[in-house]
Amino acid sequence: MxxxxxxxxxxxxxxxxxxxxxxxxxxxxxxxxxxxxxxxxxxxxxxxxxxxxxxxxxxxxxxxxxxxxxxxxxxxxxxxxxxxxxxxxxxxxxxxxxxxxxxxxxxxxxxxxxxxxxxxxxxxxxxxxxxxxxxxxxxxxxxxxxxxxxxxxxxxxxxxxxxxxxxxxxxxxxxxxxxxxxxxxxxxxxxxxxxxxxxxxxxxxxxxxxxxxIANLNHQENDFIMLKTSDDAAARTSLAQVGITTAEAPGLVFNQTPSATLALVIKTLVKADIDIYDVVHQGEDLEASLLSILHNEKKEA
Missing domain, CATH: 3.40.50.300 (P-loop containing nucleotide triphosphate hydrolases)
Known part of the structure; x- marks a missing residue:
């Protein structure tokens, strides 16, 4: 072209x-x-x-x-x-x-x-x-x-x-x-x-x-979940301690994998006495793809 x-x-x-x-x-x-x-x-x-x-x-x-x-x-x-x-x-x-x-x-x-x-x-x-x-x-x-x-x-x-x-x-x-x-x-x-x-x-x-x-971006295999908690900063620290990295976005966004499941996230936050106000599953759209790429870049840095 x-x-x-x-x-x-x-x-x-x-x-x-x-x-x-x-x-x-x-x-x-x-x-x-x-x-x-x-x-x-x-x-x-x-x-x-x-x-x-x-x-x-x-x-x-x-x-x-x-x-x-x-x-x-x-x-x-x-x-x-x-x-x-x-x-x-x-x-x-x-x-x-x-x-x-x-x-x-x-x-x-x-x-x-x-x-x-x-x-x-x-x-x-x-x-x-x-x-x-x-x-x-x-x-x-x-x-x-x-x-x-x-x-x-x-x-x-x-x-x-x-x-x-x-x-x-x-x-x-x-x-x-x-x-x-x-x-x-x-x-x-x-x-x-x-x-x-x-x-x-x-x-x-x-x-x-x-x-x-756009077609190539949206075919990436990602399963993003966004959380809103009573203390996002403390939640981010607690999740990092169990090996779960969250993207820098409003709330907490993480890529669900076999080793970073929603169940583990909830268990970790409950143990840290952090309330979960909302859980939203991100679809395969441009926003999710962008978060995925920035998330992976941060992990590799």
């Missing part, structure tokens, strides 16, 4: 802290790729590097086989992006923003079509200072899409969107991907991301742990 984006051996320090370490992944043309990992793993830093927003010490970024760096931006003409928060002028209308940013031919037709697709008709002529968080987010996404880019980079695009707006966004992204547009999307809402992406790049501590299709 031909790639629209190639990131090779990318490394970056902020002072003494290594933010990225030999990051290596690709995005194929017409593919929707999720960039996932814990908070602070380096996802936004990677996206900013792709957009040439800062220099990096080592590695290479190519968009459609053209290099991108802080001093070389030509390939970014093919890219649309929303990173963190949309840059919006409060006293301009949504329509003003789109007109200001639209380039090329048939801008009026493209704007009208995108406003309709994003279902922004009811407020597009209002000043942006009166927009809700969700309205601003949709406008930011529309600005990323308005010039029909070949690659779209979206950082937490579902932020502030209600369920209907989230579905509408999903429909727009999937429609554009079917027409050949590529997407790199970071989101902590894994249940929604899973409905969109064809593959994921998993990053932790500034390193790519795995790049795989």
């Amino acid at each position: 031909e790639n629209i984006l190639e990131v090779h051996q990318l490394s970056k320090h902020f002072g003494k802290k290594q933010a990225l370490n030999n990051v290596d992944f690709t995005v194929g043309k017409g593919r929707i790729v999720g960039l996932i990992g814990p908070n602070g793993a380096g996802k936004t830093t990677i996206m900013k590097a792709i957009l040439g927003l800062f220099s990096y010490e080592k590695g290479q970024i190519k968009i459609d086989n053209h290099p991108v760096s802080e001093a070389s931006h030509q390939a970014l003409a093919k890219v649309g992006a929303l990173i963190e928060y949309p840059a919006i002028y409060p006293y301009l209308t949504g329509l003003d923003h789109l007109k200001l940013n639209a380039t090329g031919d048939a801008t009026t037709e493209r704007i009208d079509q995108l406003v309709k697709q994003m279902k922004m008709e009811s407020y597009i002529n209002r000043k942006a200072k009166n927009y809700s968080l969700g309205m601003k987010q949709k406008l930011g996404i529309a600005l990323a899409l308005i010039n029909q880019p070949e690659l779209v980079i979206l950082d937490e695009p579902m932020n502030g969107l209600d369920p209907q707006a989230t579905k509408d966004l999903r429909d727009v992204i999937m429609s554009q991907a079917a027409a050949g547009t590529s997407f790199l999307i970071s989101s902590h809402i894994l249940s929604e991301l899973e409905k969109l992406v064809s593959e994921v790049v998993i990053i932790d501590h500034g390193e790519v742990i795995k790049q795989a299709t």
Whole structure:
């Protein structure tokens, strides 16, 4: 498959802290790729590097086989992006923003079509200072899409969107991907991301742990169980003493194996006088797969 984006051996320090370490992944043309990992793993830093927003010490970024760096931006003409928060002028209308940013031919037709697709008709002529968080987010996404880019980079695009707006966004992204547009999307809402992406790049501590299709991830043989207890910190310590490692997540998450069973966990916690408030079996979904990979990485470290 031909790639629209190639990131090779990318490394970056902020002072003494290594933010990225030999990051290596690709995005194929017409593919929707999720960039996932814990908070602070380096996802936004990677996206900013792709957009040439800062220099990096080592590695290479190519968009459609053209290099991108802080001093070389030509390939970014093919890219649309929303990173963190949309840059919006409060006293301009949504329509003003789109007109200001639209380039090329048939801008009026493209704007009208995108406003309709994003279902922004009811407020597009209002000043942006009166927009809700969700309205601003949709406008930011529309600005990323308005010039029909070949690659779209979206950082937490579902932020502030209600369920209907989230579905509408999903429909727009999937429609554009079917027409050949590529997407790199970071989101902590894994249940929604899973409905969109064809593959994921998993990053932790500034390193790519795995790049795989959703189908391959979800065929891993894992049986994850999440517990909520009266004292998660004490529970984690007690379980570690009997050889059961828990992932760093809200509550306690562990992979049930023949030597680490739910029965043993309950017995250990009862003996430690720790109450169990809830037990939830994690299905084979993107969240469970991510927890599994991070869990195994921690064990091997």
